[in-house]
Structure formats: structure tokens, C-alpha cells
Amino acid sequence: EVQLVESGGGLAQPGGSLRLSCAASGFTFSSNYMNWVRQAPGKGLEWVSLIYAGGASYYADSVKDRFTIFRDNSKNALFLQMNSLRPEDTAVYYCARGGDYHDSPGYFFEWGQGTLVTVSS
């Protein structure tokens, strides 16, 4: 059974930083695309970032140059380093498996329970 468990959310001040983590199990982590998707309170879903099995990464324009996605395949872990945080970054952040590297990325097959990030002074 695929399990994704996020951690690291909390309260940050505008301009501050947070690092989110996602512990993965139940699948071959090293051969899968992984994503972060967020949902502002009471709003819809927004894709944030994608990382390929080999480490290539992509970002939504709204977070480019502020957020960095990375992974540690030896520990089955995914991370999101968030810098220069803004109030509009307030959201639940979900870790989501994006499929095996044989396929094309872009879907979100399983999701974690999410971790809430609040950016406020």
C-alpha cells in the first residue's frame, strides 16, 4: 500500500522559510515522479512542483525562484524548501506520487494527508 506522510508545516512570517518533508513507502520511490500540490483554505488545487526520478525539477510560475524541490532516494524522502514566503503561499501542501518513469508525468496517483503552511505576521 502506498503511503505518503508530510511534515514540516507550521506558521512562518512573510519573507521567512520552511522546509516540508514527505516520507514515502509502499512503492519504488526512486523510479517515480513526485510532486507537491497545494490548496489554499476553501479554494481549489494548484500544482506547485515536480521532480523526476533523476532529479530534474519544474515549478509553477507562482513559486519559481523561491521554492526548491529535492529528493533523497536512499531515504525514500521528498522535500520542498520554501523561501521568501508570502501570505498567498498559505495552504495545505500535499505530496503526490506522479507515476513511474516509464510513463509521462502530470497525474497525481496517490496523495498524502497534507501539511498546513500559514504565512502571517
Place this chain on the structure above:
Amino acid sequence: ETVLTQSPATLSLSPGERATLSCRASQSVITYLAWYQQKPGQAPRLLIYDGSNRATGIPARFSGSGSGTDFALTISSLEPEDFAVYYCQQRSNWPPTFGQGTRLEIK
């Protein structure tokens, strides 16, 4: 980016009825469209991908159809646990984008 517009915003139906939810794309997404279900306080769950393929463990009452710019999610006979918010999402044109959601509520 590709904008996905879902309709209606809210759909009120009774258990046992048939539900049809629509998703229209601002440009062709071929058949690279998925549907997700989200219940309050829970993460989204993938129901359908590539337009019409059911994800693992999804009941047969859920079906997807469409291609190009017009897609539909049909629930053939609503069960009490189906009342939730549904999102469509495309992966054809980068970046991946979601619709704004359709709330399916009990009438």
C-alpha cells in the same frame, strides 16, 4: 496555461440518481484529463485518468468520457459516500492545471 472550466458549480441530487459533471478546456488536451474526488478534511483521490481509465480500486459506477476540449464524469447511481467535491485536471499542456471544482451535494 490551459484553463479548465467545470460545470455546474454545485449539483444537487439524491442517492440512486445519475450524476453528470462537465469539464471544458480552453484548448485541446487530447485525452490527457483526470478526475479527482475530495471529501471534507481529506486529500483528493484519483478516480479517472487519460479521460476514461479508472484508477485502481475505483468502482465501476464512475466513468469518464470525452476528448479534445469537452469531458464528462458520470456516476451511474449515486451512493451516499459519493457526495463530495470533484476536480478535473489536465496534463497535456504544461503546467498541469485543475478546474475550480464541482460540489455534488445531497438533495
